[in-house]
Amino acid sequence: MAHSTTAAPSGSSQGESRRDFLLIATSAVGAVGTALAVWPFVHSMNPAADTLALSTTEVDLSKVAEGMAITVTWQGKPVFVRHRTADEIKSAEEAPLSDLREPTPDKDRVQKPEWLILVGICTHLGCIPMGQKASDPRGDFGGWFCPCHGSHYDTSGRIRKGPAPLNLVVPKYTFLTDSQIRIG
């Protein structure tokens, strides 16, 4: 900048710092403005209003006998509704927390012990674990088994073995009556 300093009319350091200020201020406003202009483009890729509107599902539990499980759709995702047997509840409650990868007691994952409600998506890479049908493999812990990369979940839907990092997610749901729930 030595040349421009000698060439500048004022030649003082005063003039130079005013120029620097203008340059920095212009760049900063330009950068913020660009960032703000980018946001609508980025946000347009987030879920749209109609996608968000389809956000609850109601399920009738009366037809699900003990030991049975059904799969319902909620927000385009499968949700497992399992009517657990006494044995399944017992094994879920008695599993020592120290054995769990994401330690959560079974009572924090159910509202009524016989009804286990889970998002049926493996927390590894999003496959649907097997174990809903009686003929499906249920893994080493009697819950679910993901065939894609071999994750085993227990009767509370907690990860016990395999690459998945987290337990199957419990969605938000409310009991509308004793035999009906609303998910979402």
Next chain:
Amino acid sequence: MSAPAFNNKIIKWIDERIPLFTVLDHSTSSYPTPKNLNYWWNFGSLALFALVIMIMTGIVLAMNYTGHTSMAFDSVERIMRDVNYGWLLRYLHMNGASFFFICVYVHIFRGLYYGSYKAPREILWWLGLLIYLAMMATAFMGYVLPWGQMSFWGATVITNLFSAVPVVGNFIVTWLWGGFAVDNPTLNRFFSLHYLLPFVIFALVFLHLVALHTSKSGNPSGIEIKGPQDTIMFHPYYTIKDLYGVGVFLLVFMGFVFFAPNFFGEPDNYIPANPMVTPPHIVPEWYYLPFYAILRAIPDKLGGVIAMFGAILVLFALPWLDSSKVRSGRFRPVFKWFFWLFLADCFVLGWIGGKPAEGNYIPIGQAATFWYFFHLLVVLPLLGRLEKPLALPASISASVLKEKA
């Protein structure tokens, strides 16, 4: 650059206003090319040829494709059954993707053997890696478009890789999907990006060629051009050689298109996508299998994702990891063996990537993953220091004349 003298008045008139013909002349006719290039040097131009096939078939396919979950599968079947030559265009596009990758993989391993990534060609190498990354993204999104079972579940598994990112992972995945699962918004944007990315690849190829024409082509001897006795003109000598390569390529390529068009595909993708049923065995397309094996070799989600992306990113550092001053594997007696071992290792990874993650496949995959990184991060830096290379020929010309004698 000095402009060549044009005799034609119209060409001269145009060239004085925009130097199209000068550029063309510099990059073809008078572009000095080493005279000892072997057939492994054909695969760059073959890859470009494959890209052109993909763009041409893609444009006409898009005229008959519908990017909606309720119609995508049927619109592809309509292309196969009703659209004139639709079956041919789609099979060219499907198999073209595989052959594009075959050419690029041969091209990459050519570069690995002959040290094509070494100074002054680091940026040339980086541009090639960027092309490769853009190709993988394009191919992945293209595979989703027919909306079969593998399309859907491949998309689900791959987009879920991003959920491994700490804290913001789930927001990124929702953003990528435009919903709470892979669904119509996902299909729509993938179609948009699948159409865009090939043109990005084309721009990168252009830069790749600018870098190539600046540093000039490498060659099997790995020594630089020292004078005109080492080179021949690109045109007509290498245009005709590349054209011959195109002929052989077409023979093999059309063989698959006509006689085994679904060889590289998965039968499951002819079942319409069903978000409620995961196929028992999700396999990506063959060109991703080595990376899929690396992903699954690490028994931790974030770790697996980092290893998988790391496997490609580490290649960007290759010009500095390989410490040997000698470029060509021809004059590196020990490196040569490690190169073939590394190639075999990549094939093992590809084989494991196509197998279920169980039993003996797990330790084999882990050993192969270990060797992949060990080769790049430990073997290459050490080899350059320990290995005693053979004597280099005096020049490209001398190496050719010696071979003749």
